[in-house]
Amino acid sequence: MKRVGVFLCWCGSNIAGVVDMDRLQAEVERMPGVVHVEQNKYTCSDPGQESIRRAIREHRLQRVVVAACSPRMHERTFRAMMRTAGLNPYLLEMANLREHCSWVHRDIDEATAKAVDLVRRAVFKVRLARPLQSGKVPITRRALVLGGGIAGIQAALDLADFGIPVVLVESSPSLGGRMAQLDKTFPTLDCSSCILTPKMVEVATHPSIRLLTYSEVESVEGYVGNFKVLVRRKARSVDEQRCTGCGECLSKCPAKVPSEFDLGLGTRGAIYVPFPQAVPNVPVIDRQSCLYFTRGRCRICQRACPAGAIDYQQEDRLESYEVGAIVVATGYDQFDPAAYGEYAYRASPNVITGLEFERLVSSTGPTGGRILTPGGGREPQRVVFIKCVGSRDEQRGASYCSKTCCMYVAKQAILLKEKLPRCEVYVFYMDVRAAGKDYEEFYLRAREMGVQYVRGRVARVFPHGDRLRIRAEDTLIGRRLELEADLVVLASAMVPRPDARQVARKLGIAANQHGFFSEAHPKLRPVETHTAGIFLAGAAQGPKDIPDSVAQAGAAASKAAALLSRQEMETEPVVAEVNEHWCSGCLRCARVCPYNAISEREIRVRTAAGVRTKTVATVNPGLCQGCGACAVACRDGAMNLAGFADQQVLAEVDALCL
Amino acid sequence: MAVKLVRGSDMLRWLRRCGEGRRWVVPAKEDRHWLFAERDGPVVFPPDYRNATVGPKGWLLPRSEPILYYRWTGGRVSVTPAQGWRPQVIYGVRPCDLKAIALLDSIMASEPWPETQYLTRRAHTVLVGMACTAASSCCFCTSMGVHPAESYAADLMIYPLQGEEYGVAAFSEVGREWLAQLEGEEADAAFSPAVPALSLPMPTSLEDLPGWLERRFDDPGWQRLAWRCLSCGLCAYLCPTCYCYGISDVDRGGAGRRVRWWDACTLPDFSRMAGGHDPRPTTTERVRQRIMHKLAYHPARQGEILCTGCGRCIEYCPMGIHLPAALRLLGGDGR
Amino acid sequence: MSWALPAVDALAARLLEDRLVDAVLGWARDPDLPWQRYPHRVDEPSRVGELVWDPFCAPGLAKLVFRMTEGGLKLGVLARGCDALGVWRLIHDRRIARENVYLLGLPCPGMADGVRVWEECPEAFDAAGWEDHGSHWVAVPTGIRLPKERFLLDKCLQCQVRWPRQCDEVLAVQGGSWNPFCEDRYRQVRQLEELPLPQRFDFWRGWFERCLRCFACRQVCPACNCESCSLDQFEPNWLEREVGVATQFIFHFTRALHVAGRCVDCGECQRACPVGFPLGALNRKMMKDMEDLFGVREPFVPQESEPLGEFALDDPDEFR
């Protein structure tokens, strides 16, 4: 039986004033395994700790119980003391005689009887304690940033400025993301590219950032501090090293296809850069549209290229990177308003989404910044905005508010009023939500400029001659409205990217019911995920505007930097453990683990029938946070939680019930 | 056969009077199943009583029982032996179970470690046997050399005769004392015992059976029988002669009791040793062990077969593993 | 006509001939006990005649499939609804590899209590074949009619899974899952729920005293397939070896909870128990609660996750 020493703390009169310490000592001395009991006035004081160290030496104690205050107060103190006394810190157990007893009970007999139980609980538990070692995991000082939009750019730059090497993976040919598609930004109306492009260039030229555009993450393995990421570099068909970005090839390409960047409102060649300020400024050949790739002849771009950079033979390459942390900034997509048949999206070219309007109003857009109806190429006389298309509508869209639409509609209305002062602008809304610095003022400015805000749902939009007819209701005055317009702009919701769930699976992080990635705690850990070492930034986590995305990116970067600033990481030793002999390999434990810390592995076992392989669960101590849900899910009792083992908890129950 | 003749109601009254102050353990039907349970006194049996699913074994060798109590005080342990017996009458015991008790008696009394707890309990027990007039569908006592009207360990034996009439005979000191208090004449009565439903396909005489089985220790027939064993303890716990037990401490924080409980060699962990090695790792070895112990090892050592043909394992094994099948398979029948 | 033994034999033979399986698991007649059918394995097409399919095939096969396929044996299984679900339970728990079993589904009209038939109507066993007439089994050619009301096994009286689901092949005869003998599968549960609490405890205590703790219920149960049952462990001592009211309570409580939401309702535990402990009343209570509390209607649907291994944000919170 292990030799247990028990140290009863008076805490001045805090404990000793209510608990009869001598009676307690007499009872404790009779407990099985207890070989030494002593009382101290203040056990946490230096002399108090020293007397424990002395008793450990003199009485050859193997386990220590400190009966004092709450372990939340002084467990660290006494664990550190254990280390200096040459005992494993986890061979200590505290009994909470102050917060849970002397401070809440008055009757000396009752409090003393309870104190006896509480100390017995600690004695019974500590007798079954095993020394636990915190593991050390080396940390790879490199970060992966997933996504090259404003959030990803900001995170990469912040990390790089900490001096941390960064790998930035972007799936499209250029950095920039959604922000590059925008014309102006609210509430300041500064030009989106003007503030974005310098950051893009900074990323491309930063010595600590390795930029991988036109690339996708194939798989992620490992755990915090030690991820292995496989990246697919899609074949660009243009040699990045040789290309000078002169643009000769672009104008010569005979193919014309709708431009993704312009959301189909403009065209591009088969060899193209998505937009003039693209970074890197290296074209890519879209093999589906390229005449050479589809028909085997053309090669015009190859002839046109003065640098000899065109390489039709290029193939996808897989590159592997080891990183210590991952920032996920994969952004959002816009809701497809086709679900709202009554708004005639697609049925009429003059019904467009908010993002499409951005391209229409942008000076780099298909119209060169002139606002013309896509159907007729005329300047609109009247424009109608419809808000909450796909937002706040559980039936056809999503239940949440997309948060940005109120402001960008105000912005777009202002831009319209500035460019076409005589154009009438109507905004149909459910509510106007303008919380944010200078936002309300910005919205009021739109109204002051003559934008008509009508509260109500639009019932129908339908073509009427070469204009559109809008049928709606003004719910404030309870009147039906019918009006004609040349252009209808739908403020469509922000939704997760279509591959969000796939990405979540690859990374082993959670996504909510909509597909936005889940943070570890909505209030206290807003940029962490449940998977240690993976952080979130931008609209991939939920609808956000630019300032919020940038702020979160900075937060994610500093969290990642804090992690990567260390050489190695101590893992918490209170983690789940598998008894492989008992494990049935059903992996029920893995299904309840919030951290993806449990996986399976094959082991070889000797049985009567000879050696066979069997599947067992295995815990990654780097990922496990020690909640113990798996231990309860395991019927065999093969999964256990170190420090809170089944046999320990049962012993505690037994001790309290004697 | 010389017996005292008595009417049923008189017999019950007499038994009740003699057993005054003792616990009465009688066959009782609980929801379709017969078992031996504590009741006020002896009862009349309905005609459908053949034998109980759970025999009287547990009243002599309980499913679990404390054998001592201990307490640690000041580094010393004090021990108090358990007093787990009450004077009792076990009534209505069939000859197969009586024979089994006789076997247990000799096993438990064997030197150098007689089982005092069992023996004490046994010494305070009066066994009232009941000869068989009808067999259940799985009985095979005569194949094992057990006779359905024999008294074996009984103190008193009851023979159901015609209608309400019973014959009673005594086979021990206590039995004779009790019988002396029964008014009635000793007379000769004709008793025709039941014929067991099954007769085993005996490959050899009972005397030669141990050797016959030993020669077939490595017979593939064992595997053909045991592959479907699910490793429960049903056969052993229902068996009137299985007596294996384990001992563990029930600790309540420095005080507690040492408890003896039934164990079964068919359970998977029965023969697993501390290091993890198990000499009987599969059902084949375990089923073989159980049958060999009964029909070969014990008879070879003690001259008595440890099976009394009660038929319980046949009737209740959920996978249909039983002695007749074993003998047939080892005898070379391909099935 | 549900007892199409020749068709069963032919299917089994074909599986073996085509080498789809290494062996077929079914039932065989016990040469010593006319009423008994025990699990039987056939390895060669020429021996499929040893198999039998009649109203006395009581033993469930699922648990046997587990150990048999461990070494990679490919096994054809004659599977009634209960057997098929049991095998699926084990597949779901990753104890049987799906590719190692070929489930040959047999729609089942219910099984008879063989011993009882033997005691009351031994001549029934002279039959060459059997027909199913809904409320009776009818022997061919003797014409002896056995009323199901009288002879149906307990587990079959309550059966909800007569139709073998999710099999590789189903012997094409008519049938369905509907069991006319089971009006309300929760009847006993409801009766117990309505008893006053002390009587409820007395009911169970009576059974705790009879339970031998032989673990037959656990060993036949396809949901009890742990490598090492927690109830057998000494350290931690979840269950003390001592048999008393408290430990029996813990045993049955733990068993019921461990199969909660996982029980396939095959009734094997009830069949195996020598003293008739109402294990079904515990299992069905769990099913009923899963339904009442979490909306889980079917006791077990393969491929779906377990109710106690998940949660809903709006789960009831009835702890006041």
Next chain:
Amino acid sequence: MSVREGWRPKIVAFCCNWCSYAGADLAGTSRIPYPASVRIIRVPCSGRVNPVFVVRALQRGADGVLVAGCHPGDCHYSTGNLYARRRLLVTRRLLAYMGIEPERLRLCWVSASEGERFAKVIEEMTAVLEKLGPVQQLREEGPP
């Protein structure tokens, strides 16, 4: 049912480290008195509580078992308390079905700031158990 003279109920409480244990600490630092019936076992999360722990406590002499965790949505491990709720809900119903008063098991949510609430829960539960009396069903025979 005769209750031993001077009998007071005993509650074994499993408190999660992050919310409820801290809530009980707060009751202490705020000097909010409550009955001395409760004995706390610290667990990392209410999801760590195996239903068998509950029965074990009732078998060994506890009169009631309290499991206290973070409010739904606030779990330090995000979902542990929700698993606990399902398991213990079923546990409680099974206890009642097998003849143990369901009131002997309670699950409640106590945050780190709810010292007052912790004290109130203990008071309520103690009152309930005083009415129920000791667990008679699972008592074991003691040594002679």
